[in-house]
Amino acid sequence: MQDSNADSLMTPEVASAEDEPPGSSGWQTAPFLTATQVAPPSALPAAARRADWTDWRWQMRNRIRTVGQLVGSFPKLKGLTAIAEAADKFPLAITPYYASLIREASFADPVFKMAVPNVDELWDPSFLKDDPLEEDHDMPVPGLVHRYPDRALVITTTTCAMYCRHCTRKRVAGKRETCITPAQLSRISAYLSAHPEIHDVILSGGDPLTMATPALERIIATVRAVNTVDVIRIGTRTPVTLPMRITPELVEMLRRYHPIWINTHFNHPNEFSPEAREACARLADAGIPLGNQTVLLHGINDDPRLMEELCRGLVRMRVRPYYLFQCDLVRGVEHFRTPISRGIEIMEYLRGRLSGLAIPTYVVDAPGGGGKIPVLPNYVVSSSPTHTVLRNFEGMLISYPEPCTPETDPGRGLTGRGAATVWDLAAGRAPKIQPAKTDRHERRTQHTPATTPIAVFE
Ligand code: SF4
Known part of the structure; x- marks a missing residue:
């Protein structure tokens, strides 16, 4: 299946009918970027105070989506036309919440660097690809990737709360904000039923938790109805970029479909906020095991001591460091890549300092669809x-x-x-x-x- 997933998906069910139009609040972040944690509501502009900061739909509607809004929030960026070029090529979205984690409006700030388009994304060495993992080649039905014998991955939506600048699915995420159609879901269900060797289904995207709860439940219920599927895993970055999405209502729905596992994606300790901790606690309290998939990113977390701090912080939140991913060979991420030798050095540092529970498996997801290859120091x-x-x-x-x-x-x-x-x-x-x-x-x-x-x- 060579077609882009985005073309065959439909408009997402994020906003309800009574939602305000996006961008109606005139929200800004720039004057409040020195806080060490999420800016308290009292520090927010009047428009944001009026809105409900803790409402995930408000956060989605008020994402920074354009270069104009970005410059409004970060005036230092004014005149940097290359940012517009990068944002034209790879979509831009930052929730007000995630923007409030930025401590300095500079690419030296890890949260800023993960969120804000950068001219370096236009750097295009010939070995980078739009789809280096060849997921589109392993897609027997639209929206379902079947690469490993016992697992399948479903691209439920192309929408994310934030478009990470280092995303592996830059070719899909946010190009058009769409979600899976009932017809596609039915074909996926038929495929899973015809392949009883698939015991583990990963709901991914995009970010499945940007969908409204009833829409997400329809997908989960469909997959759960396939009796050879044991585990449903959800890959979501919302505990990091939109923690208010982890509502009691969502958690109540999820716990009806156990065994459900969630893998999230913290990359830096600056992403640990009271809101993020609360979101993880809510999921863990519902009996949902939590894992974390960190991407090794140059200038963000390619430091052994910082990685130790990240892993320790995750375990404190009951999130198991699961994978440390070598950055994929994706077009637009060259400036984030680190040598594999640096990853090995970090793993060498972690072993012996952290319990095995807190040490992720370092993997290279091999180009050409080779799958995840663990890389270890030589013992x-x-x-x-x-x-x-x-x-x-x-x-x-x-x-x-x-x-x-x-x-x-x-x-x-x-x-x-x-x-x-x-x-x-x-x-x-x-x-x-x-x-x-x-x-x-x-x-x-x-x-x-x-x-x-x-x-x-x-
Ligand atoms: S949340 Fe995940 S899928 Fe979405 S942009 Fe970030 S890395 Fe990509």
Whole structure:
């Protein structure tokens, strides 16, 4: 299926009939950009105070959608015509809420950089593609991507609360704000029924939670009615860009269709606000497991310590860091890309400092539809039939004896040629090689080892 998804979707059911026309409030953000968290309502312009800041529909209607509105909010951008070119090429939308997380109207600010069009998006090296993951090639029916054996992804809508400048689906998201038609949904349902090997359906987009709750429920109910589907996952960035969308009414609807899982997309600790925490808590309290998919972004989160802070903050909100994505080879995102070696360095830093619960899997979603490939620092140094040599986070090398067989002859002692080498570990002649001094050894020297193991029962 080569056609753009956007062409075959329909107008989204975001706004209800009584909604005001978009842009009617004259909302602005620029004078209030120094707060460290969401600007309190008292700091907002009169028009915004009058409106209900906590109403997600108001937030959607009052998104910054044009360069004029952007410059109105960020006067420093005036005269930067390249921004208009970038916004013409890739849609612009920023919720008032997300704009209020901006601390400085500059591309040095991570939230600003993720939201505001940048001339660098026009940079177009030849290896970038509109659809590097070739999702359109793995689309047996419009709107359904079937790449992995047991999973399928449904593009429910092309609308997002905010159009992230680093989006993988720049070719679709926001080009036209549309959502799936009943006819498409029925074809998707038929496909899922005909493929009982699909047990996990991901509702994605765009952002499914920009749809009105009844419209979203129709999709979820249709998928849930396929009895071979076990898990429904929703990919949404609304806890980050529109947390007021996580209403009690939405959560009540979702919990009727368990098992429902949600993956969200925090990229930087500046996105942790009281509203975001409350949104995550509401979902977690409803028994919805939460995961997070961070994209590794140059100048935003390509720093080991910042990534540690992000992962710790997520776990505190009961959100499991699930994936750390290498930036895809998507047209318009070259300035966000980092070397894979930097990602490995970050993973190396996290291991040993954070519990496994807080460490995401670093993956490269391979160009050409190759799927997600986990990338790890190398912890296996060498292996032989008798021993595998492993490295821990401290740099300690450990010889792990493989199971004995009649052919193997482990453990013959050091050869007497001096200090052990990796070769001695691989041959089983030495058990380990370790750095002379580590924090762990320091801690050990500060207490006397227990003479009786703690876990002895009499
Ligand atoms: S919310 Fe997701 S789909 Fe929408 S623009 Fe951001 S990354 Fe893309």
